[in-house]
Amino acid sequence: MKRCSILILVLPLLLMCTFPAYAGKIEDELKEAKDSSKNIDKQINDTANQKKQTEIKKNRLEQQIDNLTNEEEEKKQKLERMEGDIELLKDAYDKYGNELELARQRYEEKKELFKGRVRAMHESSVVSILDMLFRSESLIELFQKIEVMVAIAKRDGQLIDEMKAMKKDIEFKTMLRQDDQNYMVQNAKEQSQQVQKLHDTLSARGNELRTTEASLKTYENKLNELYKESNRLMAEIKKLQSQIKYAGGIMAWPLPSDHSVTSGYGMRFHPILRKNRLHTGIDIGGNYGASIVAANSGTVIYAGWSSGYGYTVIIDHGGGISTLYAHNSKILVKKGNKVKKEQIIAKVGSTGLSTGPHLHFEVRENGKPVNPLEKYLTKK
DSSP states (O other), X not given: OHHHHHHHHHHHHHHHHHHHHHHHXXXXXXXXXXXXXXXXXXXXXXXXXXXXXXXXXXXXXXHHHHHHHHHHHHHHHHHHHHHHHHHHHHHHHHHHHHHHHHHHXXXXXXHHHHHHHHHHHHHHTTSOHHHHHHHOSSHHHHHHXXXXXXXXXXXXXXXXXXXXXXXXXXXXXXXXXXHHHHHHHHHHHHHHHHHHHHHHHHHHHHHHHHHHHXXXXXXXXXXXXXXXXXXXXXXXXXXXXXXXXXXXSOOOOSOTTOOOEEEOSEEEEOTTTOSEEEEOSEEEXXXXXXXXXXXXXXXXXXXXXXXXXXXXXEEEOSTTEEEEEEEESEEOOOTTOEEOTTOEEEEOBOOSSOSSSEEEEEEEETTEEEXXXXXXXXXX
């Protein structure tokens, strides 16, 4: 009996000692999980940005490849036309070569004829004008012989001129043929080099595109893994938060200097937005700069500007319960601060969507707003 009495006395003490340690452990685990979640969110954001930049690069490469492919096709077609022109030129030169050969033959014939005339002139050179004079029976015959000799000399001069012209024409046509062929072959060679250069560039862009696509796939897989980890951490945070007990008890009135509720919780006609909407908390009238206190002990999870709420403070009290204090003129706490019940956290103001100085106060259960006056606050 005595042992039972001792156990009854000791057991509450043991529970009192054990529970704070257990709660502290959960809070540490919760903080670690939140830090991990924040780190995962940063990785998700960084990876998403990398993925976006890679997608932009992929699109740019695909456009470049399309342009290079079209350009390569155009140059290939041009090269084919040039190669066809070279073949036509070869056929034409074959025919032209025959004409050139005939011209050479005519030149050789003229050349042989000229050689014969030179020999004849040499052989007849021993006959002088006096011989022709003495052998001529009359003066008329002499003049006739002289006229013949002049005609022959003139014909020999014409033959020489013809031979010079033929030789010059042959040389010109031969040079022209070779120049045309060299020009077309050189152009075709340069075009072929351009096609090869485009092909090499296209191949390099293709390799770069495949590498980019592989990187994009890697980022997608990484994002999927990060999203899975983020969801796991959020579930763990939710589980840990549910294990942390609410600070408990009736909340302290958040504006000690004024207990007048100027607008209650529920649907109302918004004075600024000019339409009916849910008023997610209660408005407590107060003087500008009056002190606002924490309704219960907990951890500040937000302290800063929040659009329509203006300068805002949100405190987590455990067990999924949080309180929100809006339209402040000044905030006296920072995110992560531990606050005690009735500790001054801000000053009354009219920031955000507000028509005058007052405190907008909310209580949320697992993120959903509830009427603070139903079970958390007692209006004095």
